[in-house]
Amino acid sequence: MYSADTEVTVNGITLRGHQVRGQRKVLTIEALEFLAHLHRTFEPRRRELLADREEVKARISEGWTPDFPEETRAIREDDTWKVAPLAPGLNYRQVEITGPVDRKMTVNALNSGALGWMADFEDSSTPAWENVVCGQINMRDAIRRQIDFRTEAGKRYRLDPEPEERIPTINVRPRGLHLMEDHLLIDGEPIAGALMDFGLYFFHNAQELIARGRGPYFYLPKLEHYREARWWNEVFCAAQDYLGLERGTIRATVLIETITAAFQMEEILYELREHAAGLNAGRWDYIFSIIKMFRDRGAQYVLPDRVQVTMTAPMMRAYTEQLVRACHRRGASAIGGMAAQIPNRRDPQANTAALEKVHADKLREATDGFDGSWVAHPDLVPIAREAFDEVLGGCPHQIRTRTRQDVVPDAEGLLNVGATEGEITEAGIRTNIDVGIRYMDSWLRGSGAAAIHGLMEDAATAEISRSQIWQWIDAGAQARMSDDGTMRRVTRRWVEELVDDVFSQLPRSAGDRFDEARELFVASALAKEFPAFLTVPAYEQCLSAVSQAPSQQEAPEQVGGRRPQGSSAGSRGGEMAA
Known part of the structure; x- marks a missing residue:
């Protein structure tokens, strides 16, 4: 733990998080200076984007209904533009496992047999300081194949001896733009959790990933407007320039999990063109967004019990089919939603029912044209893979074979909440x-x-x-x-x-x-x-x-392995040694 009286500051960068074992691997002076560069460059615009969100919500409350933006009609009607070609490790994406970045989950995910892993610093991770720092340590160690884990009972988890090309491709999901990390201050302001998570992972691992035949890949959560995709694109460009990497090295899959973003799917891909990898149908956040944005618009937008809001509901069908169309029209991957069922090995009947639900859900997605999907448990990886193989027949994806040009963009369909059956x-x-x-x-x-x-x-x-x-x-x-x-x-x-x-x-x-x-x-x-x-x-x-913050505390460990000059218990504003 730390004390507010023992904050360590150098060059406007203040660390006030408690000491975490192994933090010297990731909280280096050079990495923190990179984070400071990102914050000073992009924080003002991030705040403007959050203010824009509030303005849109106020307009919806006053009766305005979202629609396809008129100012971007030319982008949607231009058939010539495409996103960048699929990057190494992102050609086959039929099954991606998702989960938090704790050490045990990291080992299990990389041993799961999935083609990809969505390493999550967001919704499935509690943003406690130790989780944030340890998550970065775990990612660094995993990429270098230096990770293992031993439980208190003595059970050991270690990576299987797989060749590099058979290890799941890692896509890191940083926190959303609305979340802060107030254990790290830049010029007295908390850094955005999104920049913290993205920046540390990119800074420490981009070169290593490239050397291993992959790249720094990301999932971007909770975007509400194409201007937010533009912001991320500018962050990517600045980060690549900082490390001297070619632009387009970073690739990002955007989760379409807000109702406003559903009307701007092609625009989001357009803003990220050289960095775009695809779109994902983030079904649970999408349902939350509909409730949140239309919560005070009366019975027309009231949904039944959550369990009854399935992917076959008209509004969910419109959302997923239009997502596949947008992706394949622009050469991007369409990734389906989460299979949240947890296998129950102690109850064969319940286990069979859960696996059947997962298979049916993934078969529906593959038939609709999706190129891959998510699961939450290693036991579900072969079930999902089997469902996609039934439809894809061994092909890596359906970008060119299942274009879904039969789908017509439909604003009313996206907002057809009242047609959801149930009570x-x-x-x-x-x-x-x-x-x-x-x-x-x-x-x-x-x-x-x-x-x-x-x-x-x-x-x-x-x-x-x-x-x-x-x-x-x-x-x-x-x-x-x-x-x-x-x-x-x-x-x-x-x-x-x-x-x-x-x-x-x-x-x-x-x-x-x-x-x-x-x-x-x-x-x-x-x-x-x-x-x-x-x-x-x-x-x-x-x-x-x-x-x-406790009342008394020892000074935090020196940042990056360098002892803070003039910092000790009871001192304020100590300097990190240069």
Whole structure:
């Protein structure tokens, strides 16, 4: 841990995170200077983009409905432009495993047999300082094949002796533009989590990845406008110039997981042209975005229980089919969504049912034209691969063979929320409460990916859970009761009663953080004004540098292996040795 009285500063760069074992590998002076360069160059524009998001949300609340932008019509109607050719390691992407960047998951992901790994610093990772730093250490070690892991019980995890070309291609997902990392200050300002995650990974690993026949590849989350893709493209150009790399070395797959981005898919690819690798159908965040953006627009935009919002719903079909069309029209890969089922080896019947669901989901995606998809567990890799092989027949992708020119861009289809079949139920409200609190307990204890009731939950599904409750209360929605099937209006008072009941049944144990989890979830789900994100106040209250500062603390380890001059317990503004 650290103390605010022992912050270490040099050249405007302040580290106030506690000492993490091995941090000298990644928190070097040179790397921090690179982060400072990115922050000073791109932070002002990032803030403007976040302000633009608020303006768009205000317009939607006032009645404006998103549409395909008129100012970019020429880009959409120009048939001549394409993104860069597929980069090394991104030609075959039928199955990508996803998960946080802890050491055990890193080893398991690289041994999973998947073709790619989405190494996640975002929704499935709790952004505690130790997780952030250790995640970077793990990525550095994994790329150099110097990683292993031993549990407290003595079980050892190590990389299989596979040739380089058979190791899953790594695509790192940095945090979204709205998240900060306040353990690292530049000129007194917290750096954006996105720049922190991208910058450290790129700085330490780009050259090594290139030498090993791959490259620095990324997933970009939660973009809401093509101007945000332009911002990332400028970041990429500046980063490559800084290290003397050829522009286009970086490649990025953009998650289309906001309703506004769904109207700008081709524009997003256009802005990233030389760096674009594809688009991904981030289904859970996409559903959250629809609820969030239209939460106060009445019953027309109210969805039923989460479990009933499937990929066959008309709005989800429109979204995924238009995504495949946009990608293949421009030479990019279309990557499908997450299979969240968790195999249950102790229950053969449940396990078979889960695997059948995954196979059917992946077969649907492959038939629709997707080139690959995500799974959350190594046991699902062969199931997904089999489904794609049934359709692709050994071909690497469907970019040229399944162009989906039969799909017509359809604004009304993307917004056809009311056609989603299903209903709101008491059981659905209880599930949202249960999952939301359980997930936040896991998040607070350091794990942003939580297996709950047979599904892998992350921040996106927790966001759906709390935002649905908020919207149902605000809209005065009716829910079907479990005992007698009658309908009851969803009110704050009733939800509070259900929270009490659900909470009383949670399995308590030493070290759980259910009390804090309940407080955070309820504050978000029952707030008078809708909080934009659940994890932002959770970070500020529980994981930030200020919230964790103890009253007395030893000075942090020297940065990059260099002892801070003039820094000791009780001193402020010490310098890092040059």
